[in-house]
Amino acid sequence: MTTSHCPYCSLQCGMTLTREGRSLAVGAWEAFPVNEGALCRKGWTAAGLRGHRERLTTPLVRDRAADGSRGELRPATWDEALDLVADRLTAIRAEDGPDAVAVFGAGGLTNEKGYQLGKFARVALGTSQIDYNGRWCMSSAASAGLRALGLDRGLPFPLADVERADVLVLAGSNLAETAPPAARHLDRLRERGGRVVVVDPRRTPTADRADLHLAPVPGTDLALALGVLHLVVAAGAVDEDYVAARTSGFDAVRRSVTSWWPERVERVTGIAADEVRALADLLISTAARGGRVMVLTARGVEQHSQGSDTVLAWINVALALGMPGREGAGYGCLTGQGNGQGGREHGQKADQLPGYRLITDPAARAHVAGVWGVDPDSLPGKGRSAYELLEALGTPDGPRALLVHGSNIVVSAPNATHVTERLAALDLLVVADLVLSETAAMADVVLPVTQWAEETGTMTNLEGRVVLRQRALTPPEGVRTDLEVIAGLAERLGSPVAFATDPEEVFAELGRASAGGPADYSGITYDRIRAEHGVFWPCPATDPAAGGPDGPEGAPHPGTPRLFADRFGHPDGRARFLVTEFRGAAEQPCADYPLHLTTGRVLGQYQSGAQTRRVKELPDTGPFVELHPQLARRLGTTDGELLTVRTRRGAMRAPARVVATIRPDTVFVPFHWVGANRLTNDALDPASRMPEFKVCAAAVSA
Incomplete structure (x- = not known):
């Protein structure tokens, strides 16, 4: 038996691999802390390409x-x-x-x-x-993290810290389908009385686990974050001591959000002003009683031409509340690829x-x-x-x-x-x-x-x-x-x-x-990884803190599970508040293309599907077009009928999937099959150079 890790998403769930004749059996590795033995269906079937007839074995x-x-x-x-x-x-x-x-x-x-x-x-x-x-x-999150916090590590804390938050805001993440073993942290958080907020134009299985679901018009997430910070400032809820001691640049950001009152946010995002207030009140009341607020972003808000600005705006919210650096609180990004x-x-x-x-x-x-x-x-x-x-x-x-x-x-x-x-x-x-x-x-x-x-x-x-x-x-x-x-x-x-x-x-x-760089791996070895179930970077070769009377010179560095407890990654140790201005998506609906198109993943497939579409145990449904019943009635279509989706770049044809869990002005297409990305916009975020995968103008016809 060999201990290893799943070949798919960024959880890198631990698993065991055992030879059984010519086949390979996947088993649970319960000692690995990230997934505690749990795997999603992709993980359990990860050995499905072993001996596959389409496996290449010669140049x-x-x-x-x-x-x-x-x-x-x-x-x-x-x-x-x-x-x-x-x-x-x-x-x-x-x-x-x-x-x-x-x-x-x-x-x-x-x-x-x-x-x-x-x-x-x-x-x-x-x-x-x-x-x-x-x-x-996650280049948009990386760009924002570097500029605001001075260092880019997706989560600056162990994933299990999610359970310790009193309020968790998931902006643009469908964790329950993209990384199912991680969704248990949402359940545990709620079991201990915490609250989960999901921001997504679709009501996903993750949103079903939430206490509050906000469904913005695709491409408007930045406006929501600006509106939340406006209300935090207006309520006098900014942690002024934290801001003064650990950050710089807040005065300019404070001025920049003065015009983002809830009714303006409603006009831009389609989220009711009362729901915007409900989210802000939840964050404010939690912080006021000393509770922990955590914001996690993912591709839904990052794969935009303003993706890095949207992440910066959510980091501004977390900093204003005094959260980054506290255990069970702060900001993080949910990385996608393995x-x-x-x-x-x-x-x-x-x-x-x-x-x-x-x-x-x-x-x-x-x-x-x-x-x-x-x-x-x-x-x-x-x-x-x-x-x-x-x-x-x-x-x-x-x-x-x-x-x-x-x-x-x-x-x-x-x-x-x-x-x-x-x-x-x-x-x-x-x-x-x-x-x-x-x-x-x-x-x-x-x-x-x-x-x-x-x-x-x-x-x-x-x-x-x-x-x-x-x-x-x-x-x-x-x-x-x-x-x-x-x-x-x-x-x-x-x-x-x-x-x-x-x-x-x-x-x-x-x-x-x-060695000596921001992502210092010089103290990590294969033997240490095996012994410690992984090592967190930065991990220099030696630990300066271990020298002197309290420890031996040259002692190994323990790794860094949690960042920013004492200082941020900038030379002065302070985080940066940065002003962001809302522009909206690069391509807006019009008479010829009246709908928003967004793309994403489904539970049974991964990335381009080159591997998962060849695993027989995984459902290869092919692409589909998810749309609201109101839109289906306007088009005169029903579930399963073929639809054509057109954008300025191309067209694809796929069966309709009529659901009440998506905005009536939006259609969704999964990207695991050829077709979806023939439609998507190549407009780039000016800072991260991230393409705008998550929104473009589209037309749908039967």
């Missing part, structure tokens, strides 16, 4: 004729495939420079693979053009180096280059963000080649038809995956790689807890790890340094590269 290459026409994918040896990729990359770099080659990573890669991919891009390829699909996960947190800490993002360092910082460049054994001046600068990178593919000034690891862009990118056209314009598309996803099917070279149970590596969950997935079985013959793929390509490209393939060796190097 595939696509021959091109002299006229540029593309043939069919055919089997190839590993040497042929890697030689072909290296030769084509070398030629493209020689013709147009290193930035003619790009790399696209994923929030599902282990820390080791994400770290090595960033190093590969900057050292072996010399390109600045690297980003990852985690840019579409390694959405660790994936952005160690070099996959266009602007970052390992340890959450900025690539534009000379000291950071010098430190990381020293670990890598290269000249700091050889490292490229900041590249394009994820969508901007994809939009530039195949253009005169953009990359001609793209290497994709662990991402199914054709399904997951906004304005996906346009992105697919950009992929088709490339001279070379290389995809490393375990199945022939929609993106891999377009590739010139497909490299078959290991899945989660066939490799060892670390992940960083939504709490900042670094955990260890352990190999439980041997990969199929012909399959390699991403680390082996990266090393093989680096050698063929004449990399100035070698790339290790042993994950524990790579993790040790990651620790050295991250």
Whole structure:
């Protein structure tokens, strides 16, 4: 039996894996504190791809004729495939420079693979053009957290702290379906007398667990947060001592919310003024009696062109009430992807180096280059963000080649038809995956790689807890790890340094590269993770507080389960209040597109569905269009009838699902299948570069 972690969401639920003949059995790991043995249906069926008929076990290459026409994918040896990729990359770099080659990573890669991919891009390829699909996960919360709190860690406290809150505000989260084992914390909170508030345009299973459900017009969440802070200020409920001692910038924010009275909020959001007052009164009364208020945001309020401003506005509310830094209180973000947190800490993002360092910082460049054994001046600068990178593919000034690891862009990118056209314009598309996803099917070279149970590596969950997935079985013959793929390509490209393939060796190097950075992993080892059920970063190699008469010099750092108790991440230790101004969604309904379209997940599927749609035990319902009975009557449609949803970018056809749990002016489409993201808007948040997945103008017809 091997202890490991689920291959899906950011909870990284603990599980046991046991070989039973040729199959792999998933069992409960009750000692792991995050899920205490509980798993959702995706976790229990996680071994479903083992031996699947669609599993890739040999490289595939696509021959091109002299006229540029593309043939069919055919089997190839590993040497042929890697030689072909290296030769084509070398030629493209020689013709147009290193930035003619790009790399696209994923929030599902282990820390080791994400770290090595960033190093590969900057050292072996010399390109600045690297980003990852985690840019579409929680970059708005990351941007806001960095600006307001000085540090980005999804939850600055253990997940179990949720149970200790007296009031929990979930803004844009359907926790009961996206991370079901975590929903028990909502139940326990309510059992001890706490209250749960859910802000979502749909009445989801999470909203069914709430004491108060507010359903704003999609794209207006910022106005609600501004209105709540207006009422906190008007009631004289600001914790002035906390604000004076631990923050800066509040006077400007205080002035900025004076016009956001409840009736104005109602006109903008569609939430009744009395409901806005009810939420504010709940927060104010809780704080007045010394209670704990916690605000958690998720993709529903973050995947907007004003997503980072919306998060900042909710952080302003939490700071005004004096909550961040208290146990069972404050602000946090519910990360989505399995390694959405660790994936952005160690070099996959266009602007970052390992340890959450900025690539534009000379000291950071010098430190990381020293670990890598290269000249700091050889490292490229900041590249394009994820969508901007994809939009530039195949253009005169953009990359001609793209290497994709662990991402199914054709399904997951906004304005996906346009992105697919950009992929088709490339001279070379290389995809490393375990199945022939929609993106891999377009590739010139497909490299078959290991899945989660066939490799060892670390992940960083939504709490900042670094955990260890352990190999439980041997990969199929012909399959390699991403680390082996990266090393093989680096050698063929004449990399100035070698790339290790042993994950524990790579993790040790990651620790050295991250040392001294905001996300310091230098005190974390595989043995510590096994012994402690994970280690929270930052965790430097030694604990300065342990020196002197009360402790031995050089004692190991214990890790940091809770941040901000004494100081925030800015150099002066203070949090920042930041003014936000409401603009609304980039695309508003009109006569031709009179409805709001929003997208999201369903319980039985995950991300682009490349894996979960192939697990027979999971319900593959296909896409659907969720709409209110009032809208269904206007359209003359009934449940199950086919509908066409159109936006300015495309159209899709799917059966109607008529429910009373969605706003009458809104339709919902899940994004796990091809179609939904052909509709979504590629407008970007100016700070985070997050696309506006969660709202655009749409028309629906029978």
